[in-house]
Amino acid sequence: MDQRNPQPAQHAVSAPPKRRILITDDDEQIHLFFKSALASLPVSLTFAHNGLQALAEVKSSRYDLIMLDLLMPESSGGDFMREVKLLAESHPPIIIMSSIMDADLVRNCLRAGASDFITKPITPSGIREKIRAILYLDDLASGNPA
Numbered sequence: 001m002d003q004r005n006p007q008p009a010q011h012a013v014s015a016p017p018k019r020r021i022l023i024t025d026d027d028e029q030i031h032l033f034f035k036s037a038l039a040s041l042p043v044s045l046t047f048a049h050n051g052l053q054a055l056a057e058v059k060s061s062r063y064d065l066i067m068l069d070l071l072m073p074e075s076s077g078g079d080f081m082r083e084v085k086l087l088a089e090s091h092p093p094i095i096i097m098s099s100i101m102d103a104d105l106v107r108n109c110l111r112a113g114a115s116d117f118i119t120k121p122i123t124p125s126g127i128r129e130k131i132r133a134i135l136y137l138d139d140l141a142s143g144n145p146a
Contacts, residue, residue, distance in 0.1 A: 037124035051075030
């Protein structure tokens with residue numbers, strides 16, 4: 001450092017790491033919705049069209065959150081949840097998305113290991129709020145990891 005022109009030490013400030021979210025839904029419009037709704041959050045999105053694709057993703061990569069539709073071709077959300085529980089005792093939080101609103105269905109999903117249940121249609125602000133809360137994104141941005 002030049003004594004005549006002292007410069008303070010500069011410390012690199014790194015952005016909080018992006019949280020990885022697996023979106024599992026057979027509807028391409030839902031994929032586009034999530035891309036748009038979550039563009040402002042520090043998240044990285046991966047998309048699966050059915051439970052089999054989602055299971056392959058979970059086996060090969062680590063995710064911080066799984067958004068899961070219940071009614072899909074080939075392998076349903078319920079099938080996926082059973083398989084994930086067999087893979088490992090701990091798994092990322094799973095938020096069930098469904099257009100079916102039934103108290104027994106919600107209870108069964110939560111008993112099966114889902115962290116939350118949201119009813120479609122989903123609003124952009126509603127999903128951002130839900131994801132911020134589950135992934136503690138506000139705490140990460142302020143430097144206070146949960």
